[in-house]
Amino acid sequence: MSIAEAGEFGLIARVVARLENGPTTLLGPGDDSAIVAAPDGRIVASTDVLVEGRHFRRDWSSGADVGHRAAAANLADIAAMGAVPTALLVGLCAPADLELSWAEELAGGLSDEAALTGASVVGGDTSASPTLTIAVTALGDLGGRPPVLRSGAQPGDVIAIAGRIGHAAAGYTVLSRGFRTPKALVEAYRRPVVPYEAGPAAARAGATAMIDVSDGLLQDLGHIARASVVGVDVHTNTFEISGQMRDAAAALGVDPLQWILGGGDDHALVATFPAEAVLPQDWTVIGKVHESTGVTVDGRPWGGPVGWDHFR
Structure with a gap:
């Protein structure tokens, strides 16, 4: 059955049936708006858009895979502020002949990924469109802590990472x-494994700046360097390259460091900490902040790709 045969409200009914309410959802889908608890009194919000042919392909990924990826891209942004995700709002624009089962799988993937953080899908909207597009807005709660911004890195800080890197690009x-x-x-590309709990843990440990790696490690570290007006240097000897990644790189004629330094979509978290800070579990030092500008690799400019830019 296509979503045209089910109709808009049939589609919504089938999708909502796949959703479960998390602990912060006071009123879920079914009314004009949802109601989400905000214990901190502040709401952290982030939005991402996934477009078929640009961000995903249905011959590569199932509806559930795309749902996991769409949710992860937003939930990781919330974690990168040091916050805990609470809710997702989803806009789905789809061709009328899209299989209803694919949309249901998408809803299941969104819901299951949100559940990993204690969040839930609380509402959204649907529309007909010639291009399949998924727009997700995530909300989060800081738990009384100040947000961890991109602009707080200081010379002398160490750079650390939580989560895997380079796998999705590979x-x-x-x-x-x-x-x-x-x-x-392949599964790393289809479904990111995001260290959600590492974000709030980094905030509690005194992280001075943080960002999620969605567009490429060097590209995203560049955002911290510019916002903080510092230089950052990444040490390549700190990265552990798996045997599968080495074998794939050799077979495809690719330097695996290109995947690690310039690849995105793993949604690892990268942060800066004072040198004397005790890093939380699962965080690994990969470099240092210094008095300069820009991003270097092993003390030198990097000649390879640094990451993704939608308009270049």
């Missing part, structure tokens, strides 16, 4: 060359 390269293995890399 999976994308594998898929774009027409292959489906190694499975671990």
Whole structure:
């Protein structure tokens, strides 16, 4: 059955049936607006848009995969502020002939990913469109802590990362060359594994700046460098390259450091901490902040790709 055959309200009914309310949802889907608890008194909000052919392909990923990715892209932004996600709002614009089952799988993926953080999908909207587009807004709560901004890094801070890096970019390269293995890399592209709890943990440990790696490690560290007016240097000897990544890189003729330094979509978190800080579990030092500007790799400019830019 297509969503045109089900109709707008049939589609909404089928999607809502796949959703579960989290602990902060006071009123979920079904009314003009949802009501979400905000214990801190401040609301952290972030929005991302995924467009078919630009951000995902249905021949590469299931509806559930796309749902997980769409939710993760937003939930990671909330965690990168040091906050805990509370809710998602989803806008779905789809061709009328889209299979209803695909939309249901999408809803399931969104709901399941949100549940990993204790959040839930609380509402949204649908519209007909020739291009399949998913717009997600995430909300979060700071728990009484100040937000961790991009602008707080100081010379002498260390740079640390939580979560895997380079795997999704490797999976994308594998898929774009027409292959489906190694499975671990392909699955990393289809469904990010985001260290959500590492964001609030970093805030509690005194992180001075933080960002999620969505567009590429060097690109996103560049945002911290510019906002903080500092230089950052990444040390490549700190990265552990898995055997599967090395094998795939050799087979495809790619330097695996290009995936690690310039690849996005893993949604790892990268932060700066005072040198004397005790880093939380799962955080690994990968570089240092210094008095300069820009981003360097092992003390030198990086000649390879630094990340994704939608308009370049």
